[in-house]
Amino acid sequence: MTELDKLPSKAANLKPRFNTKRKILERRKDLDLIVHRTHSEVFARTDCLTCANCCKTTSPLFIGTDIERIANYLQLKPSQFVDRYLVVDEDGDDVLKSVPCPFLGSDNYCSIYAVRPKACRGYPHTDQPKQRKILSLTLKNASICPAVLEILETVLDEVS
Numbered sequence: 001m002t003e004l005d006k007l008p009s010k011a012a013n014l015k016p017r018f019n020t021k022r023k024i025l026e027r028r029k030d031l032d033l034i035v036h037r038t039h040s041e042v043f044a045r046t047d048c049l050t051c052a053n054c055c056k057t058t059s060p061l062f063i064g065t066d067i068e069r070i071a072n073y074l075q076l077k078p079s080q081f082v083d084r085y086l087v088v089d090e091d092g093d094d095v096l097k098s099v100p101c102p103f104l105g106s107d108n109y110c111s112i113y114a115v116r117p118k119a120c121r122g123y124p125h126t127d128q129p130k131q132r133k134i135l136s137l138t139l140k141n142a143s144i145c146p147a148v149l150e151i152l153e154t155v156l157d158e159v160s
């Protein structure tokens with residue numbers, strides 16, 4: 001079993017500790033500062049191209065502007081892009097028909113990086129404001145991204 005295969009169980013093992021400290025996290029006025037600092041530290045030594053697990057195992061949500069921008073880049077009509085690559089999920093969101101992402105190369109580079117979806121641009125969201133509002137998403141992402149798991153473990157160690 002690879003380290004990436006272990007992420008879901010490691011995140012699941014972290015969940016009880018996360019749930020115990022969740023209310024403390026939600027009350028911390030400096031939570032953004034703590035998470036952002038930890039994000040910077042972790043990603044200073046993280047090369048996403050050695051992993052790309054997010055691109056291999058999940059799909060971003062595609063909003064209308066993403067569809068138009070990417071379709072234009074690929075010289076397709078938006079409807080052609082949707083028909084070829086997307087499906088509507090159970091939440092009514094446009095997502096990829098399949099994973100890994102069809103735009104991910106064997107070298108883990110994204111062939112549409114310059115025009116990638118907004119969700120990809122923001123992933124894993126640990127550098128965005130209002131961290132207390134996305135705590136559940138951060139826990140979910142810890143099962144996908146080793147850097148997020150490390151960020152979450154560090155933040156949980158720091159807060160009391």
